[in-house]
Amino acid sequence: MARSVMKSDAQQMKEYNRALVLRLIQQEGPVSRTALAKMTGLSPTTVSVIIDALLAEGLVRECGSSPLATTGAGRRPILLEIRPEAGFLLAVDLGVTNTTVVLYDLASNARARRTAPTPKGQDAGANIQLIVRFIHECLEEAGVSLRQVAGVGLGVPGLVDSERGVSRYSHNLGFRNVPFKEVLERQLGVPVFVENVIRMTTLAEKWLGAGKxxxxxxxxxxxxxxxxxxxxxxxxxxxxxxxxxxxxxxxxxxxxxxxxxxxxxxxxxxxxxxxxxxxxxxxxxxxxxxxxxxxxxxxxxxxxxxxxxxxxxxxxxxxxxxxxxxxxxxxxxxxxxxxxxxxxxxxxxxxxxxxxxxxxxxxxxxxxxxxxxxxxxxxxxxxxQLGSEASLLGAALLVSMETVFKLPGAASF
Ligand SMILES: [Zn+2]
Structure with missing residues (x-):
């Protein structure tokens, strides 16, 4: 890497700490500044500076105070949580029977949903067309633009190369080497993450359900x-x-x-x-x-x-x-x-x-x-614990962890 574009260690550390605080608010929120300082090992002042920036950016919001007073003075700490409208995530479940698209906000609330029988045929063209149409319909219904969307998570049955975003083989759907990521990114202009559907479900159960x-x-x-x-x-x-x-x-x-x-x-x-x-x-x-x-x-x-x-x-x-x-x-x-x-x-x-x-x-x-x-x-x-919604929630979670809540330098989620 050329020296001129290399970030200083201090700059890298700053970005990492910001991402860590943001991710902890997402996972543990509502949470106080004091608790965040304890969890990260950062000084209360550093945490406060990061929080002020996140509040100014609109990624985080204050949501009342903790019922527990932590100091003798009896002052109740203000709690923080992710602002749901700070970003949106599109989740697609390309199932053997049905194709479902859900638009989630950053707090995993579903804002719009479309579902229909999955088109059959070896060429995934009809599947891609349906997904793109549903995405636009969901965005329109919720009054959200593609620019506010962090990315699309697509769950497909069968073997998936998630690094390249290719459905390698799905004997249920007849797919062979379908480059979903490349095609959808070209059509939508936002990052697309493709993963095997059971892995999407696994992510959701790990972070929000029975595996917490x-x-x-x-x-x-x-x-x-x-x-x-x-x-x-x-x-x-x-x-x-x-x-x-x-x-x-x-x-x-x-x-x-x-x-x-x-x-x-x-x-x-x-x-x-x-x-x-x-x-x-x-x-x-x-x-x-x-x-x-x-x-x-x-x-x-x-x-x-x-x-x-x-x-x-x-x-x-x-x-x-x-x-x-x-x-x-x-x-x-x-x-x-x-x-x-x-x-x-x-x-x-x-x-x-x-x-x-x-x-x-x-x-x-x-x-x-x-x-x-x-x-x-x-x-x-x-x-x-999450029932039939699990794979969709997992798809949204995967997108958020790879974009908004990504820890710089950390391994892929
Ligand atoms: Zn077999």
Whole structure:
């Protein structure tokens, strides 16, 4: 770097401290100046100078006083929080079934939303068109201009190269090497961040949901597919080829059912939605008694994991066995991940996990009896807290952490 454009150490330190204070207000706010000084180790005067600048820029606002007086004088410290309108974030969930775009403010409040069935076809042109249209509609509805938007976060299923912003491969949507980042940045003129959808969900649960109090976790999504996000030391672990967490394509039944990836016996082919239905249908065809037989033949053709869970909940023996078996296979996969990563905290969610205890009980039992590296009592398998909104919130969070709240010099979020 040429000397003339090099920033002095003091300047770099100033920028870092400002970013650190801003990020702490976002994570811990409402928070007082005194608490910020304690958390950062900066002097109260330095914190005050930074806060004055952030207030002047409109990034932060005062929001009343703390109920606790901290000094003998009884003066209550003024609390600070991020000003929600100081910036906006666009989150896109390009799901297998639906495409959703949400405009969030900096405090994660949804300001506008659009959703529609995902266009099908190998060429992602129609998908990009829909996303761009929804973005403009959301902005118009909320009276926000693109200049106020820090960036777009796009969640896509399948393998994603998040550094280049390319959907490498999605067998669900038929994408191969779609350069979403490049195309969308050209059309919108704002930074675009592309990530695998389960990793977006993982980020949201880590920072806003069930993983708030832990620094290492595994977040599993089981629905029409099966995937995992891994957080190590509060950072997303993506792997050198960006493919970490593909638990769905670990083989549990050699020569087993054909998976959408082309292999046989992948965990996803056994336990995700279609696998559950296929195992149930095979048992019905073999003559197993079940209340499912009372369904009209049309409904049986459209059988889903949700319906099987409903019948299991009403006490149907076959459906209960299918869910128990599903939990055992999934539990084995999760125990393998715990043994590999030494992380006993697992968040489990997605459509199939809506079955609740039917799935969680066999999963927990199986995991506890198959972990090796950690104490079985340490194992915690907990449900998601953020529901179906998680991947969108995660997409917005990723954008904010990579732009407004980025720590200079720190590794990518
Ligand atoms: Zn597979």
């Amino acid at each position: 109090d832990v620094s290492d976790l595994i977040c599993i999504g089981i629905g029409s597919g099966l995937g995992a996000g891994i957080v190590v030391g509060s950072q997303l672990y993506r792997g050198p080829w960006q493919g970490a967490g593909e638990i769905g394509h670990t083989v549990v039944l050699p020569g087993g059912p054909l998976c959408r990836c082309g292999n046989r016996g992948c965990l996803e082919a056994v336990v995700a939605g279609r696998g559950i239905v296929a195992r149930t249908m095979a048992r019905l065809e073999a003559g197993a008694p079940s209340s499912l037989r009372e369904l009209p033949s049309e409904a049986l053709k459209e059988l889903s994991a949700k319906v099987i869970a409903e019948h299991a909940g009403q006490g149907d023996k076959l459906c209960r066995e299918i869910f128990w078996e599903t939990g055992v296979y999934l539990g084995l996969g999760i125990a393998n991940m715990i043994n590999l990563f030494d992380i006993p905290y697992v968040i489990l969610g997605g459509g199939v996990a809506q079955a609740g205890e039917l799935l969680f009980r066999p999963v927990i039992e199986t995991v506890r009896s198959h972990v090796y590296s950690v104490d079985p009592d340490q194992v915690q398998i907990v449900p998601r």
